[in-house]
Amino acid sequence: MQARVTLADVARLAGVSKASASMALADSARVAGETKERVRRAASELGYVPHAAAAALRSQRADAIAVVLPHVAQHVFSHPVFIDLLEGISAAANELDLSVMLSTARSAEDETSAYSRIIRGRQAAGVIVAAASVHDRSPSDMQRAGYPVVVIGRLPRSSAVASVGIDDIGGAKAVVRHLIEVHGTRRIGHVSGPLDHQSAIDKRDGYVGALAQAGLSMNPRLFFEGDYEEASGRRAAMALLPHLEPGDAIFFSNDQMAIGAMEEWRRAGLRVPEDVRVVSYDNHPMSRHASPPLTTVGADMVGVGDRALRQLHRLIGGETELAPIEFPTGLIVRKSCGCLGEDAHG
Amino acid sequence: MQARVTLADVARLAGVSKASASMALADSARVAGETKERVRRAASELGYVPHAAAAALRSQRADAIAVVLPHVAQHVFSHPVFIDLLEGISAAANELDLSVMLSTARSAEDETSAYSRIIRGRQAAGVIVAAASVHDRSPSDMQRAGYPVVVIGRLPRSSAVASVGIDDIGGAKAVVRHLIEVHGTRRIGHVSGPLDHQSAIDKRDGYVGALAQAGLSMNPRLFFEGDYEEASGRRAAMALLPHLEPGDAIFFSNDQMAIGAMEEWRRAGLRVPEDVRVVSYDNHPMSRHASPPLTTVGADMVGVGDRALRQLHRLIGGETELAPIEFPTGLIVRKSCGCLGEDAHG
DNA sequence: TTGCGTGATCAAATCGATTCGATATGGGGA
DNA sequence: TCCCCATATCGAATCGATTTGATCACGCAA
Numbered sequence: 001m002q003a004r005v006t007l008a009d010v011a012r013l014a015g016v017s018k019a020s021a022s023m024a025l026a027d028s029a030r031v032a033g034e035t036k037e038r039v040r041r042a043a044s045e046l047g048y049v050p051h052a053a054a055a056a057l058r059s060q061r062a063d064a065i066a067v068v069l070p071h072v073a074q075h076v077f078s079h080p081v082f083i084d085l086l087e088g089i090s091a092a093a094n095e096l097d098l099s100v101m102l103s104t105a106r107s108a109e110d111e112t113s114a115y116s117r118i119i120r121g122r123q124a125a126g127v128i129v130a131a132a133s134v135h136d137r138s139p140s141d142m143q144r145a146g147y148p149v150v151v152i153g154r155l156p157r158s159s160a161v162a163s164v165g166i167d168d169i170g171g172a173k174a175v176v177r178h179l180i181e182v183h184g185t186r187r188i189g190h191v192s193g194p195l196d197h198q199s200a201i202d203k204r205d206g207y208v209g210a211l212a213q214a215g216l217s218m219n220p221r222l223f224f225e226g227d228y229e230e231a232s233g234r235r236a237a238m239a240l241l242p243h244l245e246p247g248d249a250i251f252f253s254n255d256q257m258a259i260g261a262m263e264e265w266r267r268a269g270l271r272v273p274e275d276v277r278v279v280s281y282d283n284h285p286m287s288r289h290a291s292p293p294l295t296t297v298g299a300d301m302v303g304v305g306d307r308a309l310r311q312l313h314r315l316i317g318g319e320t321e322l323a324p325i326e327f328p329t330g331l332i333v334r335k336s337c338g339c340l341g342e343d344a345h346g
Numbered sequence: 347m348q349a350r351v352t353l354a355d356v357a358r359l360a361g362v363s364k365a366s367a368s369m370a371l372a373d374s375a376r377v378a379g380e381t382k383e384r385v386r387r388a389a390s391e392l393g394y395v396p397h398a399a400a401a402a403l404r405s406q407r408a409d410a411i412a413v414v415l416p417h418v419a420q421h422v423f424s425h426p427v428f429i430d431l432l433e434g435i436s437a438a439a440n441e442l443d444l445s446v447m448l449s450t451a452r453s454a455e456d457e458t459s460a461y462s463r464i465i466r467g468r469q470a471a472g473v474i475v476a477a478a479s480v481h482d483r484s485p486s487d488m489q490r491a492g493y494p495v496v497v498i499g500r501l502p503r504s505s506a507v508a509s510v511g512i513d514d515i516g517g518a519k520a521v522v523r524h525l526i527e528v529h530g531t532r533r534i535g536h537v538s539g540p541l542d543h544q545s546a547i548d549k550r551d552g553y554v555g556a557l558a559q560a561g562l563s564m565n566p567r568l569f570f571e572g573d574y575e576e577a578s579g580r581r582a583a584m585a586l587l588p589h590l591e592p593g594d595a596i597f598f599s600n601d602q603m604a605i606g607a608m609e610e611w612r613r614a615g616l617r618v619p620e621d622v623r624v625v626s627y628d629n630h631p632m633s634r635h636a637s638p639p640l641t642t643v644g645a646d647m648v649g650v651g652d653r654a655l656r657q658l659h660r661l662i663g664g665e666t667e668l669a670p671i672e673f674p675t676g677l678i679v680r681k682s683c684g685c686l687g688e689d690a691h692g
Numbered sequence: 693t694t695g696c697g698t699g700a701t702c703a704a705a706t707c708g709a710t711t712c713g714a715t716a717t718g719g720g721g722a
Numbered sequence: 723t724c725c726c727c728a729t730a731t732c733g734a735a736t737c738g739a740t741t742t743g744a745t746c747a748c749g750c751a752a
Contacts, residue, residue, distance in 0.1 A: 004738090006737095006738060006739085007738065007739060007740095008738080008739095016701075016702085017701065017702045017703075018702090018703090018738090018739080018740090019701075019702055019703075019704090019740080019741080019742090020700080020701055020702070021739095022739065022740055022741085023701090023740085023741085026740085030699085030700070030701085031700070031701080032699080032700060032701090035700080035701085047466075049466035049467050050467060050738085050739070051403070051467060051468055051737085051738050051739070052399075052467040052468060052469045053398075053399040053400075053402035053403040053408070053468060053469075053737085053738080053739095054399075054403050054707090054737070054738035054739040054740085055738080055739050055740075056399035056707090056739090057397070057399040057400050057403050057706095057707045057708065057709090057737090057738080057739075057740095058706070058707050058738080058739050058740045058741080059707085059739080059740060059741085060707070062399070064447070064469070067448075079425055079426050079429045079631075080425050080426075082429065083425045083428065083429065086448065086450075087450065090448060090449075090450040091450070094450075099447050099449070099464065099469060100447065100448045100449070101410070101445050101446065101447050101448070102413075102432070102436060102446045102447070102448045103436075103445070103446070104432075104433065104436040104437070104440075118445065120393075120395035121395050121396060121397060121398040122397055122398060122399060123398045123399075123410070123445060259635055263635070285425075285632070286631070286632045286635060289605055289609070289632060289635065289636065290635060291637050350708090352707095352708060352709085353708065353709060353710095354708080354709095362731070362732085363731065363732045363733075364708090364709075364710090364732090364733095365710080365711080365712090365731075365732055365733075365734090366730080366731055366732070367709095368709065368710055368711085369710085369711085369731090372710085376729085376730075376731085377730070377731075378729080378730060378731090381730080381731085396708085396709070397707085397708050397709070399707085399708080399709095400707070400708035400709040400710085400737090401708080401709050401710075402709090402737090403707090403708080403709075403710095403736090403737045403738065403739090404708080404709050404710045404711080404736070404737050405709080405710060405711085405737085406737070
């Protein structure tokens with residue numbers, strides 16, 4: 001392994017002091033333009049790469065941010081959604097010259113220790129927390145302690161933590177309204193996500209709201225609390241089956257549960273959408289290939305990741321009191337609701 | 347933000363010097379047991395968390411590793427596969443008290459700069475590179491420069507870089523042999539991945555090998571080089587269509603292309619597996635829900651990630667000349683090959 | 693010619709932990 | 723009683739960059 005090139009080497013080659021070299025590379029106004037040029041040339045000639053730890057130590061700031069995925073979130077974000085988030089975060093981080101640390105915690109203790117190690121050890125200047133449960137106090141604790149935190153997902157209005165979320169209420173409303181207005185459906189059931197998660201709460205609220213606006217009310221027999229996993233969709237399918245009447249529709253709070261349920265129903269001889277209409281949420285890549293292709297609700301998760309990182313960057317930069325950001329959703333109409341126009345190809 | 351607790355504070359509370367405190371927390375044999383205990387108590391009482399940058403600077407080693415996903419790999423690993431890898435890496439890293447940095451590069455220049463920033467800046471003690479192209483020199487360059495590198499994916503035998511891969515040759519052979527031996531198929535085509543990637547090369551070689559062993563040879567009209575994306579599966583479907591004869595089979599080198607192709611064929615009135623048998627590779631979650639469910643080849647990608655991290659850890663620890671590791675694959679028989687036994691549920 | 697102001701450069705302190713040669717302490721043997 | 727050795731602890735140097743008060747050089751005005 002070749003010897004490290006240090007700032008002292010660069011300074012020596014450029015014929016200036018370490019101080020000037022450092023300031024030159026930081027493009028400070030205190031050094032003359034000609035000197036800057038000379039230092040920069042020396043640096044690139046030697047292939048100088050600053051030692052991140054040394055810089056971080058002296059300047060007391062890290063050029064990395066952490067993405068924390070609490071274990072409770074592992075199934076809240078579907079894989080593709082999480083990849084999109086990471087992609088958005090990572091691209092924005094590249095642009096802002098920040099490194100991204102990934103921290104997945106498997107248990108609750110791991111979680112606190114991961115938080116501590118990363119934040120208090122100053123490995124990262126701030127944290128993006130993905131999909132915390134509404135009971136999770138860590139984000140607000142950390143924020144109160146003065147650490148920059150951005151939560152991905154909508155937060156209860158009372159929270160003071162910066163967040164970048166999705167308008168799940170609006171998304172759910174839109175897809176339920178589609179059932180009511182386009183298909184004239186009047187009995188609409190719901191398979192929710194785990195109701196200690198804001199996303200699940202919001203989708204349920206949107207669903208209830210859309211019903212109410214149409215003068216309908218929800219039928220408790222057509223409600224099932226799932227956990228976003230496919231298996232719970234299958235369970236929901238069986239639980240709802242005895243109460244389904246011709247022309248009913250079910251709104252699943254994610255695609256995976258809808259897909260599991262549809263397979264279960266097909267096995268039971270039920271046809272979608274002829275016997276029961278189905279709509280869902282997430283626009284998971286799989287939803288396009290389901291049979292029938294799912295009518296669902298999507299959002300720009302890459303954009304969410306991007307904005308989350310930028311918000312965090314502003315917090316790190318000293319800004320405070322950032323208003324929550326909420327991304328809009330888009331209705332993706334396919335066949336499972338009873339619309340025939342679009343093919344799986346679309 | 348509360349003031350940082352530093353090692354000096356801990357030492358003061360414990361009534362020892364910084365030196366002893368440091369050695370106590372590192373569980374060194376040079377400090378007495380009773381002292382260790384006192385220091386540990388003081389540390390936990392104050393909530394001491396060591397400053398990672400300071401430790402890294404002095405000891406000249408980082409407690410983080412980097413996962414680099416070159417831009418060329420973005421579509422080589424499907425999302426679920428990549429998530430599994432990350433999960434394995436991340437879990438093992440937690441266990442070994444290492445942090446994980448994620449670096450995705452969008453362009454080739456970004457790539458070198460990302461490598462440099464992370465490695466030469468000593469942010470990470472080593473790197474796991476996912477799915478480099480066979481033309482990518484960076485891994486071996488870095489390895490030659492003395493940096494610990496583990497590549498995920500099989501490498502050409504000549505390479506001296508540590509790797510953790512999948513036995514794609516064996517996997518491809520197994521699934522093609524299934525077509526030959528169980529279904530008696532004699533005309534078997536192949537839609538490969540991009541042939542500058544080892545995984546694509548290996549699957550093609552496995553396919554050719556299985557044919558040869560059965561005394562069959564490949565028909566060039568039934569070959570198509572795709573790029574692992576669904577759209578290229580669709581293109582392959584159209585390109586192969588005119589040359590398909592009843593009873594033919596096509597081996598797709600990943601599930602996404604197979605799914606795209608099957609949809610295209612269905613639209614053209616072709617039935618799978620009645621008119622054309624289909625097998626593929628990856629055991630993507632979607633493959634189970636395809637219609638018909640895909641017969642495919644899977645591997646333990648979480649395990650691969652885990653082993654990759656552990657190999658890297660050994661390299662960092664000074665071991666050298668680690669033999670390449672190759673994970674076995676498993677054949678997952680569903681309906682697309684013509685087998686009827688298993689249902690999508692399985 | 694001298695003095696002063698300004699912009700460029702420099703030397704030295706600093707960040708927080710680790711490391712190692714030096715020192716203190718205490719017990720056992722002569 | 724005295725000395726020596728082993729063991730436990732300590733002081734100070736160190737990692738590499740950043741930062742800031744101090745110094746230097748130079749040009750211009752008096």
